[in-house]
Amino acid sequence: MNPLATHVVTVTLNPALDQTVVLDALTPGAVHRARSVRKDAGGKGVNVAACLADWGVPVAATGVLGQDNAAPFQALMDAKGIEDRFAWIPGETRTNLKLLDGATGDTTDINLPGLRLTADALVTVRAVLRERAARDALVVLAGSLPGGLPDDTYAGLTADLRARGARVILDASGPALAAALAAPVGALPFAIKPNRHELEEWAGRALPTLADVADAARDLRARGIALVAVSLGPEGALFVSDAEILRALPPPTEIASTVGAGDALVAGLVAGLHAGLPLPDTARLALAFAAGKLTRAGANLPPRAVVEAIAATVRLERLAG
Template sequence: MRPVVTLTLNPAIDETVTLDALRPGEVHRASAVRVDAGGKGVNVACCLADWGLPVAATGVLGQDNAAPFNELLAAKGIDDRFVWIPGETRTNLKLLDAGTGATTDINLPGLAVSAGHLATVRAVLRELVEAGGLAVLAGSLPAGLPVDLYAALSRELKARGARVVLDASGKALAAALAAEPDALPYAIKPNRHELEEWAGRPLPDIASVAGAATALRERGIPLVVVSLGPEGALFVWEGGVLHARAPAIRVASTVGAGDALVAGLVAGLHAGLDMAGTARLALAFAAGKLARPGANLPGRSLVEGIAETIRVDGIGI
């Protein structure tokens, strides 16, 4: 099988602090602390490796705090193709409210990535990505890199015959969505807020979300997946619109749930499932991850069991 390739240009070590309740302005005592090597593309790679798919991960990592990433990638059996540069990979703080399950993120600046470092990463991508393969471009861009970088990378990888799955936000996402047709990704996964930013208006109900996602697909993106938190996700493709919803899950941590959904989407595409099957698998990945800390899936049989409980409905717009 061709390996799935993931790109993480702004990785992070996630330090998750669990609190009984988060009360801004007050002194707290943590009930637990967990440290995970991560970043969106790294998280996607971990979930895909847990599922049993071959994965190669690239991007940039700091040499000065390499151990967590070395250990994680080796333990998961992920082909480590990262470009190591001077400095420390950033640490992001995540405050988990045990009472509500909500997570407050405090993200720090990333490494300084030079034009030379970026050229090396692009060379690695050209080596790894094959015609017919899947490439996941995920996460924020470090300061100093061009805001339209994802569009440029999508153009390069599409020209090599790859399907590009993009999960980004802010200016990087806006630039990618404004690109010419030859630089648009195969699939994107905005959340509702990110889709509202693109649309320039509130999207208060499923019908309005579906309408905005359909407008994006009509721009030339074959598959638009919108994550909706507890409401599940919408899948918009040439065959119509599907709304997938998972049963209630006891939440251990929401950290990486969106990345797990992307991983499930990629796993479905890799397996050639129909869109309903892909939607079920994507939601099952996300639901399975919610019950576990870190970017980790439960066993394959449990994920397959969750997939059987996912409700998928076609909706009109």
């Protein structure tokens, strides 16, 4: 087998330096004294790659970085053994501010504008994908699109990758997700991972119950998406394939940081697909990645044995198809 075919590639077109400020409690309008501050190289695809590397999956990361503050990203990839295939362009990668309320555990995100890109900035990214996207490769397209790129950017990349036989896992929202889901059947992602709010945006209606979420996920599955995973926060996640519908419930978890938990779930999903696991085992692994990451600051997993122990405690419920 071509070794590149088993390689995983993540694409982050709008990466960020995540600056997390921990407060005793967040009170709007008040002056706060920070308990601690940390800065992590991030962005959805970067976080997915970091968790996969911790698990031992060979992974390359591509996208676009501002060269003026790319050092933290390079340090992260060097430390975790992630293959760096980013395009560096003039300017600074954006900073996202995350305010963690120590009293409630809630995180308030303030996402700053990123670099404005043109189609020319994607030349390197497309070249990496042409090289890496052999048949059955797993390619993760994740995160928001930077200014300057059209809403159908992910749709176009997905169509190109599908034509090469790659399986695309898409984690996006808003118009970028809608454009990708409006593509013809042969150009749809293999899997998507919306949260409940993102699924509601696509469906154009509220989805207050688990049955409502399952109905909307089934609609996407019927359109031709092989696997729909809907993250439900503390309520776990819903996994819909052609064969079954599963709800995975995480064990009680002591939370150090919620930053990147959804990205860890995507990484667990990809790790399961990479290993060829059946859906129940993939669902357990995805929830274990997310729960394990909650115990760590930044996009970091606990040791493999700890993640495996968490996976063994994930409870599965089968829903009627």
